[in-house]
Amino acid sequence: MSTAVATARPTRTLSARQAGWAGIALGAVAWFIALPPALVRTPAPSLVLAAAAVGGGAWALRGGERRLGWGAIAAGVAGAAGAVAATHSGVGHLRDVVTWSALVAATLRYATPLTFGALGGIVCERSGVINIALEGMMLMGAFFGIFGADLTGSWELGLLVAMIAGGALALVHAFFAITLRADQIVSGTGLNLLALGVTGYVFLDHYGDQGTPDDIPRVPDVSLPGVKSIPFVGDAVGHTNLLTWIALLGVLALWVYLFRTPSGLRLRSVGESPRAAATVGIGVLRTRYLAVVASGVLAALGGAYLSIAFLGSFNQGMTAGRGFIALAAVIFGNWRPGGALAATLLFGFSSALAQRLPTFSESSAVLFQALPYVLTLIAVAGVIGRSRPPAAAGRPYVPE
Amino acid sequence: MSGAAPAPDDLEGASAGTPAARLAAYVRGGGVVVPVLTAVLAFLAGGLVILVTGHDPFSTYKAIFDGSGLNWLLPWTSSADRPAAALNLQQTLLLTTPLILVGLAVAFAFRCGLFNIGGNGQYLVGVYASVWVGSSFAGMGKLPHILLAVLAGALAGAAWAAIAGVLKATVGAHEVITTIMLNYIALWIGAYLFQLGGPLQSDAQRSVPVSNDVVAGARLPVFWGDPQLQGLHVGIFVSLAALVVFWLVMNRSTIGYEVRAVGLNPEAARYGGMSVARNYALVMAVSGGFAGLAGAMDILGWEFRIATNDINTATQIGFYGIAVALLGRSTALGTGAAALLFGALLSGTSQRNLDPSIFEPELAANLTLIIQGLVILLVSADVIVLGLLRQGRRVVRRSDRGSPTHEVAR
Secondary structure, X not given: OHHHHHHHOHHHHHHHHHHHHHHHXXXXXXXXXXXXXXXXXXXXXXXXXXXXXXXXXXXXHHOOOHHHHHHHHHHHHHHHHHHHHHHHOOHHHHHHHOOHHHHHHHHHHHHHHHHHHHHHHHHHHHOOOOOOOHHHHHHHHHHHHHHHHHHHOOHHHHHHHHHHHHHHHHHHHHHHHHHOOOOHHHHHHHHHHHHHHHHHHHHHHHXXXXXXXXXXXXXXXXXXXXXXXXXXXXXXXXXXXXXXXXHHHHHHHHHHHHHHOHHHHHHHHHHHOHHHHHHOOOOHHHHHHHHHHHXXXXXXXXXXXXXXXXXXXXXOOOOOOHHHHHHHHHHHOOOOHHXXXXXXXXXXXXXXXXXXXXXXXXXXXHHHHHHHHHHHHHHHHOOOOOOOOOOOOOOOOOOO | OHHHOOOHHHHHXXXXXXXXXHHHHXXXXXXXXXXXXXXXXXXXXXXXXXXXXXXXXXXXXXXXXXXXXHHHHOOOOOOOOHHXXXXXXXXXXXXXXXXXXXXXXXXHHHHOXXXXXXXXXXXXXXXXXXXXXXXXXXXXXXXHHHHHXXXXXXXXXXXXHXXXXXXXXHHOXXXXXXXXXXXXXXXHHHHXXXXXXXXXXXXXXXXXXXXXXXXXXXXXXXXXOOHHHOOEEOHHHHHHHHHHHHHHHHHHOHHHHHHHHHHHOHHHHHHOOOOHXXXXXXXXXXXXXXXXXXXXXXXXXXXXXXXXXXXXXXXXXXXHHHXXXXXXXXXXXXXXXXXXXXXXXXXXXXXXXXXXXXXXXXXXXXXXXXXXXXXXXXXXXHHHHHHHHHHHHHHHHOOOOOXXXXXXXX
């Protein structure tokens, strides 16, 4: 559909897009120059930039780019507000909160589990099966990852056990959703409770009150020797966990798979129009089974990151809604890997900021945690361009 | 039940249409046998988990049963055990009270073809509103204060759910997604309101992230047991009345007729001149009102305050409501019975009531989650239990009319 629009008004749409992106960038810069290291102590230059951002947004809106246009206007307003707030606060406080390299590192840490979950969600929903159970699959990965690593003494095998556990829960989802044609939302809800109960039960039964031991083998960080000495980049990504890199590569790999390979095209066709796909000889049920199990494996890696890479311990229900944020990222990213990555980075950044903001205002920092959900609510409401799920998502397929 | 046994053809509708249409087929298909069988299967699976991990399922379930206080109802319970059983039964009914209401929240939406997965958020905003009203206006008379606090909770829940309803009605945003998001927004709003230095944090305890206490004048009266020991408050009657109202509205009113019509077939309802959009918004609001009422009952009945820690642990109640509504087939009687079952399970496995020498309460709490998860899972594929039932019937009848075409029975 978008290609049809593009061919109708090629030049206008293109420049509107550029204006929208430029507006978003200007909004960011408006805020950026008021922060360390630039630290412009008067709001005037920022306000000029922010006004330009709003103008870019308005231009994009006139050109029909609703999402980009509103995004640029929002960026302009946020940039102006941020800059005014920054010029009114003490330099010392600003330097405490805004250490860009640390913020980038923290953003990546928070975004990694969400990215894995979102990749799982995309694979599953692109095949036409709704996955509310991402939360449960992540939780399975979190517990069985650390359980496996503890029993075998190796983090590699721990990851393998996590993937098997997540895949097993996903297989149950697949069996109910595909073979039994259950209501996918209801069965997913049941699986979330089931995963919460199973992981909590085995955890308490095996570890009791002591919790997981301290000496569990952890997924290592990747030290990049060449990069470490570079001033900013070294602090930001010179010492990042292996799973973070795998997640980023996974985004690229999934994009290539979905949009540049025949097999990915088949997966998408099953999610958009299973009847048509079946007509040209694609095994709809088989494709969906594979996609659902793959989604469980991916989501479990996100959970395992929490337990055996980030924290080194497990506690009951430790995913704490991250599966639902991942689902939000899938929707916010419009069921595309790149879009979902952008969403998880945005959500991760808001968490990272919320963690450091208490220096300023203890009470309002907590509200930043709600940002992912508010943004997703706005996205599904269609105010800034509608998110559109795969056409056959949630509908069981009945072979002829 | 064999008198109500449906023809195989009736079951074909089970895999088509809206959730409510499926549900209707499910109700026609199995009567009371299917939910009972579902619960039995889930409990059997739970027993298997107990057995595999080296405990005795029989003594464990017996201990949970005694912990729920349901033995108080048995005539042969000795008079020495009765006081303890009465205390436990008060706890069970205390937990049944909100479960009925969140169950109704899900059931009411379900009958309109909507899946309200946002019971958690609606319950929480109900708690916030009730605790604020209940802990302010100390000079008010008892009855008006209670009514005001209860009303505030119900309205807050209704308003919160109405956001999802209006979005569904106006731009078609899927209510499952919006209610999930609203759950977490409600959770973080609570974390903001009652944290240290938060706008509604306790004035008396500045170092604890907790709300003010509900004043004595706004607390619901306790009619059974000791008010100091979490006796049973009158909220259970509110829940029972809600069940009656739900039944009347559903079966004896124009609104209920429209709700069911929209749920069964939105297109036909629209053709018949009903406003589908208005129904969606209205139904979500009423549904959220039930969940908000549940929050009001808990906070005014026995909790009296909310700490930020509780906000995280309270977040399962909306999902319990889903289990209650699904097992109760979204009918008034069924919802009441399922709420009692899960209320008994929750109190029977609680730290306070379960004998730890037989089974650890912490483990048992997770067992509860497993059983509830299995119930929801089994109901989602109602065809499994229906299929089992049909297999059984076919064996009994030795009928050879040819196998029905339903996929699971194959």
